[in-house]
Amino acid sequence: MGLIRIDKLTVGYKKRKNGDKKVISHLNLDLKSGELICLVGPNGSGKSTLLKTITGLLPPLEGEIFLSGKNIRSMSSLERAKQVSLVLTNPVQAGQLTVYDVCSLGRYPHTDWMGSLGQEDHDMVTAALDAIGIRHFAHRYLHELSDGERQKVMIARALAQNSKLMILDEPTAFLDMPYRLEIMHILQNLAMNEDRGILLSTHDLDLALRTSDRLWVVNRDGSFHDGAPEDLVLKGIISQVFAIGEISYDAERGRFHIPVHPKGSVRITGENGKFRFWTERAMERIGFALQGDETVKIHVHITSRENIVTWIIQTPGNAKQFSNLTDGIDWIQNLKIAG
Structure with missing residues (x-):
């Protein structure tokens, strides 16, 4: 059984006048344990809309979404939080919270109504900090960290939530190249070594091609493609979706070609x-x-x-x-x- 199963899904926005705004239609997709899937596409193609719909932040216009076999329409927010952890692009304003405090917030679906942490919760938080490699600054304040370090904390918080599925909206946005590589390496290891299912959106096509098990590619016209990165390159999908003006993707060299006046x-x-x-x-x-x-x-x-x-x-x-x-x-x- 897959962590995500999507049947005939249409995503977009409900409007009071002139009908619904459909962004992507008739999707049939799945994601299994141990898979890392990157969602890529041009700006405005609907990547964030799709992720928000899968996590229940937006209602589907049509079709069904199943998380670990259960229809998302019948799940409470607490049930969803036990199935999927979410890392958004927006920076977190954590005030005077330490790294440990922020990671502890990932345990909220599993605590009592007072939010008290038991020994098992503390063990899960410590294990998450160890897995991401940030236990050594667990007691630093979040506002003292660099952008890359903060993003690691957000991933550790999601890991402490102990859901089998992690969804991340542009986790490498605004990061320097070394941190982008490190974040993708961490996520790849979580999928491979801890049998997590990971779905993330990204604008970094090169990293997506090198690290993902499958790509979900969405174009501005609503067309959608699902497959191994290498297949989508060889079929010309990457070249077609990401071509702009004279700039094209060179499938033979695995990079974008920027034309220069020949000398x-x-x-x-x-x-x-x-x-x-x-x-x-x-x-x-x-x-x-x-x-x-x-x-x-x-x-x-x-x-x-x-x-x-x-x-x-x-x-x-x-x-x-x-x-x-x-x-x-x-x-x-x-x-x-x-x-």
Whole structure:
């Protein structure tokens, strides 16, 4: 039995006049234990609307949602809180609460009417702090933490809630790259090692492609696609949904292609590995196409001896060597050679 089963779901907003505003229609989806699913799509495509509907914050316009086999329409808010934990994008104003205090709030579905924590609750909070790696600052105030540290606390709070399903709305928004990578790594481990089901929305397509078991892709026109990241790339879905103007997704290289006015061609030989890779990237960035033809007028040869890398750049009647790409790029850009 899946943690989420969605049957013929239509999401959107109820309006008093002119009928309901439908955003995404006729969805049939599921999410199982141990899966990490990333929901991606352009701004305004309905990602947050779908997540809010799945968690019961918005009513479905049509269709049904089942959490662990039970229809969400028949569940109380307390029952839902035992089945699913939610981490939203909005920053939490926690006043003088410590990290431990905030994580303890995740135990509210399991406490008595006074919210008193028993030993089992304290054990769950400590285990959540350990799992996310933040036990060492459990007694710091939340307002003292960086954005990345605060987001870890929110995930620990959701983990302390002890639901099998975690839903996160853009958990890596506004974070620096190292924290974005760390947060996604934490969520991936929770799915794999603790058999949690995790559904999150994100604008970071590259991270989603690298970490998710499946992608849910929604377009502005309401079309929806579900599948392994690699399948959706190979079928052209990613290119179709995320193309804008002249910018397109290059399925062969797994990255977006930003067009540059062509200046000519260049041949690169010598060292392989990271030096070759980043030299090719540099040449493409400044507008030179990569060719293996020996008739190309610009030839970059990379050598490495005793950990010293040298770029030898040859043109008709001239050759110069450089110890770094910065100087080599400047020299090439100042050339007056066509082709």
